[in-house]
Amino acid sequence: MTTTELAEARQTTTTDAKPGPGLAKLLRPHLWTFAAVVLFQIVGAVAGLAPLLAVVELGRTFLSPGPVDPGHVWFTVTVGAIGLFVRLLFTAASSGIGHLLDDRVQLAFRRRLAERLGRVPIGWFSQRRTGELAKVVGDDVGAMHPFIAHSPGELVAAFVVPLVSLVYLFTVDWRLTLITLIPVVLAIALVPLMMTPARLREQKDFDSAMGRISSSVVEFVQGIAVVKAFNGSGRAHRKFVTAVDGFVDIFYRMVRGLSRPAAGMQLALSPPFVLVVVLTGGTALITNGAMAAADLLPFLLLGLGLTAPVAALGHGFDELQAARRAVGRIRDVLGVPSLPEPTQPVAPRGHRVELRDVRFGYSDDQEVLRGIDLVLEPGTVTAIVGPSGSGKSTLVQLLPRFFDPTHGAVLLGGVDLRGLGSQRLYRTVSFVFQDVRLLRASVADNIALAVPHADRADVERAARLANVHDRILELPRGYDTVIGDEAGLSGGEAQRIAIARALLADTPVLVLDEATAFADPQTEQAVRNTLAEGERTMLVIAHRLETIVDADTVVLLENGSIVERGAPSELLRREGKFAAFWQSRSPVLADELEDHSAVMRGDEPR
Numbered sequence: 001m002t003t004t005e006l007a008e009a010r011q012t013t014t015t016d017a018k019p020g021p022g023l024a025k026l027l028r029p030h031l032w033t034f035a036a037v038v039l040f041q042i043v044g045a046v047a048g049l050a051p052l053l054a055v056v057e058l059g060r061t062f063l064s065p066g067p068v069d070p071g072h073v074w075f076t077v078t079v080g081a082i083g084l085f086v087r088l089l090f091t092a093a094s095s096g097i098g099h100l101l102d103d104r105v106q107l108a109f110r111r112r113l114a115e116r117l118g119r120v121p122i123g124w125f126s127q128r129r130t131g132e133l134a135k136v137v138g139d140d141v142g143a144m145h146p147f148i149a150h151s152p153g154e155l156v157a158a159f160v161v162p163l164v165s166l167v168y169l170f171t172v173d174w175r176l177t178l179i180t181l182i183p184v185v186l187a188i189a190l191v192p193l194m195m196t197p198a199r200l201r202e203q204k205d206f207d208s209a210m211g212r213i214s215s216s217v218v219e220f221v222q223g224i225a226v227v228k229a230f231n232g233s234g235r236a237h238r239k240f241v242t243a244v245d246g247f248v249d250i251f252y253r254m255v256r257g258l259s260r261p262a263a264g265m266q267l268a269l270s271p272p273f274v275l276v277v278v279l280t281g282g283t284a285l286i287t288n289g290a291m292a293a294a295d296l297l298p299f300l301l302l303g304l305g306l307t308a309p310v311a312a313l314g315h316g317f318d319e320l321q322a323a324r325r326a327v328g329r330i331r332d333v334l335g336v337p338s339l340p341e342p343t344q345p346v347a348p349r350g351h352r353v354e355l356r357d358v359r360f361g362y363s364d365d366q367e368v369l370r371g372i373d374l375v376l377e378p379g380t381v382t383a384i385v386g387p388s389g390s391g392k393s394t395l396v397q398l399l400p401r402f403f404d405p406t407h408g409a410v411l412l413g414g415v416d417l418r419g420l421g422s423q424r425l426y427r428t429v430s431f432v433f434q435d436v437r438l439l440r441a442s443v444a445d446n447i448a449l450a451v452p453h454a455d456r457a458d459v460e461r462a463a464r465l466a467n468v469h470d471r472i473l474e475l476p477r478g479y480d481t482v483i484g485d486e487a488g489l490s491g492g493e494a495q496r497i498a499i500a501r502a503l504l505a506d507t508p509v510l511v512l513d514e515a516t517a518f519a520d521p522q523t524e525q526a527v528r529n530t531l532a533e534g535e536r537t538m539l540v541i542a543h544r545l546e547t548i549v550d551a552d553t554v555v556l557l558e559n560g561s562i563v564e565r566g567a568p569s570e571l572l573r574r575e576g577k578f579a580a581f582w583q584s585r586s587p588v589l590a591d592e593l594e595d596h597s598a599v600m601r602g603d604e605p606r
């Protein structure tokens, strides 16, 4: 591929590195349904006031001096009954639609997350804890439930009902209405005292103290085996105790600071205080002849409800905050840049793999691969060796496109992997890495992951080659056993399943990490023989003598650069860096290798 073609291939790709969409955008397709939920709640809440107002009206009618008008009484009763019916109907409808909407929104969120997670670089997952992602897709999306299904109802009820009551009370007596509002005003006046810089600082300290406790618990649980084995439980436990002690101090400080305004608020909003205020004001007005005694009744019945919005604000605020934090985390995941997919995939010509001046770093400030040029010819085995941390795993992970290089390109059959399309890529390249992941599915499905329509005979053949067939037959339901549910497998067995998977996929390019892939000598030999067949291009992180000797090319990686490359025997003869590296790693193996190479060259054995 020429440089122009490469540039074109890049231009045809669709990148998406924008931050995730906001809550409003995510909810936009459901806006009308959400509006219906709120509207039905408003109608229900207002209608729900009718029975209450009817009782008040009846009280005023019966307590007023003079004859009672039966027509007015029947009208009031009918309006109250209709109001009750409408309230039941509309709140039920609102709640039903709200829950359906909640299901739809959660499904839409999870689909978007799944779609995004399907497009982020595979390597991104290895940098994250599985629990963290499970929390976003499960708990955080679930945190939408109260926000969508309950908050509209609760907030509408908390605000609309007092508002309508207030209007009604104003029509009865505006002076007593203002007096009835005194507790609400007092409570609201105390709110700023709970939001002073000192209080906000304490809230922040509280959050971090909670975080410290969680991480000390997680650390302790995750490392429990090591801690116990090395008798360090005292030290690990001490960390937890220190975190808890710190939390207790901060919590006391926070509670002390909040207690006065909070208690003041509770007192102001408490029914006895509201009743005292209404009764005192009402009595004064009645004794002065400014108000009829019967008019006190609506204030006693409805006055208590006026404090509801302030109390609801407290509860709703917590839920809203939780939903906001959850949406923030969901947005972060939706905002992860996806792997660019070509709009028009280009077909590779052959299976020659080429790395051209490849540079890569997990972060901007540290380069792990520094200008790798490497060609893997079809039908050859290339062994990568090098000290720990030299970048071997990073290099091989670029072939199945776990990450894209930050500079340069990886080409397959002359096509930049970015222009190839993931479907084609995974049909061409398979891999067995250290981190073997099996799905919670049957053994057969796990092996046939890349070839879903493979018949059982093929699956079994791959399992036999990977030396795991007999072990599978020992499982409760053989090849149909669900891994994780019905049986657990050892690390070595899981690796052999992964090898069977790669053998069945039978891709022309195979990348593997030998340290774990060749779990035992029999598997090693079987796999080695099978892989040697055909025109397969192989890239192996090599740890063993046999692999290095059998490889067509050995590449020595040091600090992210190739420092030596060539046929193994030639490299040893050169007595350069590779020979020194191998000598330092294992003098015995180096001698063996020397003998082996001598035999290959036809020299006399030593």
Ligand SMILES: Nc1ncnc2c1ncn2[C@@H]1O[C@H](COP(=O)(O)OP(=O)(O)OP(=O)(O)O)[C@@H](O)[C@H]1O
Pocket: 126, 127, 362, 368, 386, 387, 388, 389, 390, 391, 392, 393, 394, 395
């Ligand atoms: N997911 C990651 N995030 C950040 N840094 C990483 C990640 N994986 C590896 N590194 C860093 O990149 C460098 C190269 O690591 P890599 O695993 O590729 O080396 P390696 O030669 O395969 O080592 P080993 O033989 O010990 O497996 C190291 O400094 C390592 O700390």
